[in-house]
Amino acid sequence: MTTRLILDCDTGSDDAIAIFAAVTHPDLDLVAVTTVNGNVALEHTTENTLRALDHVGAGVPVYPGAARPFVRPDFPIPRDILNEGSEFQQALLDLPAARSTVEKQNAVRFLIDTYLDDANADVTLVAVGPLTNVALALATEPSLAQRIPRLVLMGGAAFVNGNVSVAAEFNVWVDPEAAEAVLSAGIREVVIVPLDATHSAPLTSVDCDAFDALGTPAATASASLIRHRLTHGQDGPEGSPVHDPMCVAYLARPDLFTESVEAYVSVETTGSRTLGQLLVDTRPWRTEGSNATVALRADHGVYRDFLHTAFE
Numbered sequence: 001m002t003t004r005l006i007l008d009c010d011t012g013s014d015d016a017i018a019i020f021a022a023v024t025h026p027d028l029d030l031v032a033v034t035t036v037n038g039n040v041a042l043e044h045t046t047e048n049t050l051r052a053l054d055h056v057g058a059g060v061p062v063y064p065g066a067a068r069p070f071v072r073p074d075f076p077i078p079r080d081i082l083n084e085g086s087e088f089q090q091a092l093l094d095l096p097a098a099r100s101t102v103e104k105q106n107a108v109r110f111l112i113d114t115y116l117d118d119a120n121a122d123v124t125l126v127a128v129g130p131l132t133n134v135a136l137a138l139a140t141e142p143s144l145a146q147r148i149p150r151l152v153l154m155g156g157a158a159f160v161n162g163n164v165s166v167a168a169e170f171n172v173w174v175d176p177e178a179a180e181a182v183l184s185a186g187i188r189e190v191v192i193v194p195l196d197a198t199h200s201a202p203l204t205s206v207d208c209d210a211f212d213a214l215g216t217p218a219a220t221a222s223a224s225l226i227r228h229r230l231t232h233g234q235d236g237p238e239g240s241p242v243h244d245p246m247c248v249a250y251l252a253r254p255d256l257f258t259e260s261v262e263a264y265v266s267v268e269t270t271g272s273r274t275l276g277q278l279l280v281d282t283r284p285w286r287t288e289g290s291n292a293t294v295a296l297r298a299d300h301g302v303y304r305d306f307l308h309t310a311f312e
Contacts, residue, residue: 076174094224121149124251146188
């Protein structure tokens with residue numbers, strides 16, 4: 001059966017690949033995209049989203065969302081200081097300027113209206129950026145927690161180091177209060193894809209060659225974006241974790257994750273050294289029940305095959 005999804009994202013390079021895959025994979029139906037401040041500013045995440053959709057000829061509606069974190073006025077360290085001197089995150093993707101335009105309704109209102117409609121009881125919410133939009137929707141309409149059938153999110157580092165601090169992964173660190181609010185809201189099924197999983201199945205130049213050989217717009221653009229990550233990322237030229245499409249891949253290939261745990265997951269919102277840390281409590285004597293499934297390892301072959309199927 002085809003899985004319907006909404007993609008909530010802060011479109012940089014890996015978000016764009018997730019958009020391509022969500023549009024082109026035969027087992028997925030992308031209902032809408034909502035954008036949020038994150039990798040780059042909201043105006044750029046929105047423009048990049050439109051560029052990605054236009055590139056593959058997809059008439060999917062785009063709803064702009066939050067331009068700042070849920071509680072904080074800015075990132076814990078402002079973006080221009082955090083990314084100073086880095087070529088990894090570019091404000092605009094190297095794709096033609098968008099021809100399509102955004103919807104008038106904002107992302108938060110769209111999420112509320114969508115999930116209050118019984119016709120959308122099967123729509124998975126995939127969040128691959130900071131969780132600001134989702135937290136705002138839940139704060140505005142708390143009953144939404146019982147209406148969202150499944151949330152799959154990219155964020156956190158469970159048992160490995162973070163990528164923005166020793167403790168924290170970027171998406172959760174950007175808006176830790178939003179992440180904590182979402183994880184404590186009581187959504188019935190939450191699947192978390194942290195750095196543990198994404199770093200276990202990096203994509204390589206060989207994968208890029210295979211995508212280039214397909215020759216489709218999604219394939220060649222993805223190969224180019226991955227090569228940029230290989231050149232300018234923190235992990236070197238041998239392989240790069242391409243985080244966000246893994247959440248989309250899981251919807252079509254539930255065999256993607258080879259190891260996962262059920263846990264009570266929360267977020268550190270006050271620590272001076274641990275702000276944004278994802279706390280994954282698997283202790284059998286804990287008092288709280290599990291609120292999420294946390295993926296720990298992924299199969300590179302399954303991931304590559306998912307993308308190949310989407311892009312061919």
